[in-house]
Amino acid sequence: MTSALNSHDGVEAAAVVNGPESTTPRLETVDPRPIIGRLPKYAAGKPPAPVPGLESFKLASNENPLPPIPAVLEAIAAQTAVNRYPDPVATALRNRLAQFLDVPAEDIVTGGGSLGALNQVLAAFAGQQDDGTQDEVVYAWRSFEAYPISVGLAGARSVQVPVAADGRHDLDAMAAAVTDRTRVVLLCTPNNPTGPALRREETERFIESVPRSVVVVIDEAYQEFVRDEAAVDGLAMYRKHPNVVVLRTFSKAHGLAGLRVGYSISHPEITQHLRVAAVPFAVSSVAERAAIASLDHFDAVVERVQSLVDERDRVVAGLRELGWSVPDAQGNFVWLELGEATPEFAALAASQALSVRAFGTEGVRVSIGEVEANTRFLDLCRTFTKAPAAS
Template sequence: MTTTEKDTNAAKVPASGIRPRNVMGKLPRYTAGKPPAVIEGLQSYKLSSNENPLPPLPAVLDAISNWQDFNRYPDPLSTALRTELAAFLDVPAEDIVTGAGSLGALNQLLSTFAGQDENGVSDEVIYPWRSFEAYPISVGLSGADSVQVPLQADGTHDLDAMAAAVTERTRVILLCTPNNPTGPALTSSQVEDFLAKVPGDVLVVIDEAYEDFVRDPEAVNGIEMYRKHSNVVVLRTFSKGAGLAGLRVGYSVSHPQVTQHLRVSAVPFAVSQLAETAAVASLRHHGELVERIQGLVEERARVVTGLEGLGWWIPEAQGNFVWLALGENTPEFAALAEQQALAVRAFGTEGIRVTIGEPEANTRFLALCATYTKGPRVS
């Protein structure tokens, strides 16, 4: 039977009437950063997914190069990684729960603590917006309602408005620091003041996917907040600084009254043996990693200085990306970048996030900006 005949026969199967949950029609679709266009005579660069442009450390590649036990399930508790992290962070291993990236760890949290009560009334999850675009999808799939609090004009969280949005239905609050896609980080004093306004039975999740790139001495450290507040959960990942995005390994850190439930809802075997081995090797060679990350931080500073030299306004950049508040000019700039073999991440008519990439890519991006007359100007 030919492929065409198979397709024709499949088309004759009557519709079954299968329908997804009602929430599926309300959820946005996650849009991954697209690859760069191929332009003759130009090296293409992907600056659309906040990926580390550098491969994992040589020691990490060595550690996983001869792995063969793929016929065996991984340790469901990721004991080796949790033990290594416990020593690295100086926290009990029992307070660490691994997941498939920090997003996997977040989904475990939401499925455990946010959904609907026995009467079908939905819980609420508060988070800033715009922020990580998976938030509304993950919250909706959990069965909870999203409460999106608009960012302030400078791209920072409006913490007063977020505190004011808390109701009896609030179960979880998400803080994204540095905020993706705008870039600013929360300070310790801001988070302390915010926590003082939040009921102790509401989980406050500090999402620190980009903490490796933060250089503001006043920036919040999620682990310090977790040590002082029993309702704080910290999310971190090996995807960004360690360059292990393709291996999907992250974790949450929280107190036993949280982790005891997370271990029930955690997806079994979410972290592969390969990912665990790579993450452990990254921690054991953290000094080398810091040097590599510092190079990206210096490139970030070069890009920010270049943009400011053009008179462009850029929110404080504490991640491995910069935010261009281009508004209605967003599609036009994205198209121009594509013509230069640069893939950037456009968000409708709000703005563009540009990952700090290879030096050559950053230089070409700055050259494009120098020719663009509609950039976000300092008022």
């Protein structure tokens, strides 16, 4: 063994013999791009800690607590050719979506969830120009936690416009924030984490107020849960305005969060650039077949979504009966603006085997989960003495 080691020369032999104390040259540091140190870190919802005597429930990630419908599980189990690359442009899924949504297949670009589709929009339209100037991306705040990360990684500058007191987008303030350097505006409806959906008329006025050279992204990840009759329909806006991009996903209503399949819908003037920016093979063949099966049995999906909407409405009504102030909830979650009491409430929930999503000292987002979980959450709120008071 010794002679074999000695047959190697210099530093390599020393590295083998001496291990961690070797004289192998090491880099002092490997520095990332400066923007990396300035970006917030995405904090995914954590599973609940076990509590003796209680079943644990995760209400922290806006996941669908129900499994995919049986036809989807069968479609997933039937996929065996995972040794082959998927269709890079998900042709079968785009064709099925075109039929389902009554839009041209050429107007659909798939991505790894709606976030993957959004990253393709930003990569194509917002970043750093050749002269070093940064494009600007305007969006409401607080909104989807990944927005500032995605915008920063694209090389663009975030322009965050505070939401109104009721958790809604302040569209007038957002319009005023648009400058000649604005390339993209993000509209999250329903807004995650606060809950309200944008209204049709206010959204149309906003789109008409910004230059047509600005890409307006309508992020509808929770579209299937919306029951506000006045809510905007992203597809209607896309049909009327060539600078609109609609984002949708199979993660929420369809219960396919783990398969990462989403898409954007926009006109060819935009999709031609999105295809250049698209991540190759972003949607796996398993995810594609599962999504198609879910569309083929959409009536069953609708039944499951309605059961969650009913639970959402029960939770909101229960909170308001307790005197809690809760913004209009149009997604699969509720928002509690608890301020400084946020960590205390999250800890109390954890003691009851419930994980919730706490945002610093701003508030808590609670996903709608199983009936037992929702009931336990309401019971917890009944005993919490620092509730946001109803106005």
